[in-house]
Amino acid sequence: MQQLLHFWQTVxxxxxxxxxxxxxxxxxxxxxxIVLVQRRDNKQWSFPGGFVDWGETLTExxxxxxxxxxxxxxxxxxxxxxxxxxxxxxxxxxxICVVIEAQVAGDYRMQETEILDIQAFSPExxxxxxxxxxxxxxxxxxxxxxxILA
Numbered sequence: 001m002q003q004l005l006h007f008w009q010t011v012x013x014x015x016x017x018x019x020x021x022x023x024x025x026x027x028x029x030x031x032x033x034i035v036l037v038q039r040r041d042n043k044q045w046s047f048p049g050g051f052v053d054w055g056e057t058l059t060e061x062x063x064x065x066x067x068x069x070x071x072x073x074x075x076x077x078x079x080x081x082x083x084x085x086x087x088x089x090x091x092x093x094x095x096i097c098v099v100i101e102a103q104v105a106g107d108y109r110m111q112e113t114e115i116l117d118i119q120a121f122s123p124e125x126x127x128x129x130x131x132x133x134x135x136x137x138x139x140x141x142x143x144x145x146x147x148i149l150a
Contacts, residue, residue: 019085019094023061024049024135026081026142027072027104033120035104037069040114044132047139049097058098066104069112076103082141082148089134099138 024047027035036045048069052061063074078101085096108118121127123143128136141148 019087019096020051021058021096021098022049022051023058023065024097024099024138025062025066025074026078026099026101026139027066027070028078028101029104029120033122034126035070035072035108035118035120036126037115038117038119039132040116042132043116045119045127045130046132046135047099051095058100062100062102066102067111069115070104070118071109071111072104072106074102075105078102080147081138082146082150084134084138084148084150086134086150091133097134097138099142101142 026047029035035048037048038044039046048066050061050065050069052058053064056064059077062077066072066074081099081101083096083098087094089095089097108120110118126139128139131139137150
């Protein structure tokens with residue numbers, strides 16, 4: 001009985017006391033504009049992205065999340081911008097976010113009910129004071145050409 005209790009405590013600890021992994025995509029259109037989504041939960045702008053599903057690779061998550069949230073398709077994966085793991089980077093839970101640049105194509109359109117709007121911005125027009133979570137830091141690292149482990 002004690003072993004079973006210990007097993008379930010370990011399982012629950014693994015599930016609820018470990019960070020979840022997600023991706024953010026910096027989607028760059030052919031003309032250099034970057035596509036952002038406006039989140040419904042906090043009305044702020046964000047890079048498209050989401051959590052890695054069980055059995056899914058990071059690459060598969062990038063393709064799925066981009067298509068789900070924007071309707072865009074990855075043409076070419078770009079550089080790794082960074083891995084962000086600060087416990088307070090996401091107000092909902094402790095998550096580790098892998099940020100990847102991607103060259104994208106297609107017509108962007110709202111797909112998800114969690115999204116209020118989708119817009120493409122030139123890099124200098126991105127509303128940095130209205131970016132969600134730690135997307136402002138991610139964007140700054142992207143602009144500076146950094147690859148970050150934070």
